[in-house]
Amino acid sequence: MATQKVTAVASGFGGLLWNERTHHKAELTGLTIDNQYTAPQTIKLYDGFATTSGYFMSGAAAQNMEDLGKTNVLSGKIRLQMTVPAGETQKLGKEDLAGADFLGKASVIATADSSDCVVIAQYHFLKN
Numbered sequence: 001m002a003t004q005k006v007t008a009v010a011s012g013f014g015g016l017l018w019n020e021r022t023h024h025k026a027e028l029t030g031l032t033i034d035n036q037y038t039a040p041q042t043i044k045l046y047d048g049f050a051t052t053s054g055y056f057m058s059g060a061a062a063q064n065m066e067d068l069g070k071t072n073v074l075s076g077k078i079r080l081q082m083t084v085p086a087g088e089t090q091k092l093g094k095e096d097l098a099g100a101d102f103l104g105k106a107s108v109i110a111t112a113d114s115s116d117c118v119v120i121a122q123y124h125f126l127k128n
Helices: none
Strands: 002-008 016-018 024-035 041-048 077-084 088-092 105-109 114-127
Antiparallel strands (some): 024 088, 041 077
């Protein structure tokens, strides 16, 4: 099992947890959000992936814009969203995260940039 730690960022891929792995999906098995920021933080975990050419399609296509939730994330579906009050830590285990599988790279987008809000994710890759 791999572990990745990032601080809260409000845009882009600065909160990258892991990159896409061809023919694999990632299973999120643990998540800790330690919000020592002065305000509540809403944390969204994005699954950023693009389809590849196949039997019925000739080229790659990014996720539809309505799935993005935020236009500064190039592509992705929100797999998890939660709000953590200021000064609190929330932990989720494997049972809480059942079904939170990622097909592509995983990014964390928060309400505000802050080095006082830390997200720690535990995950592993499964062969598709």
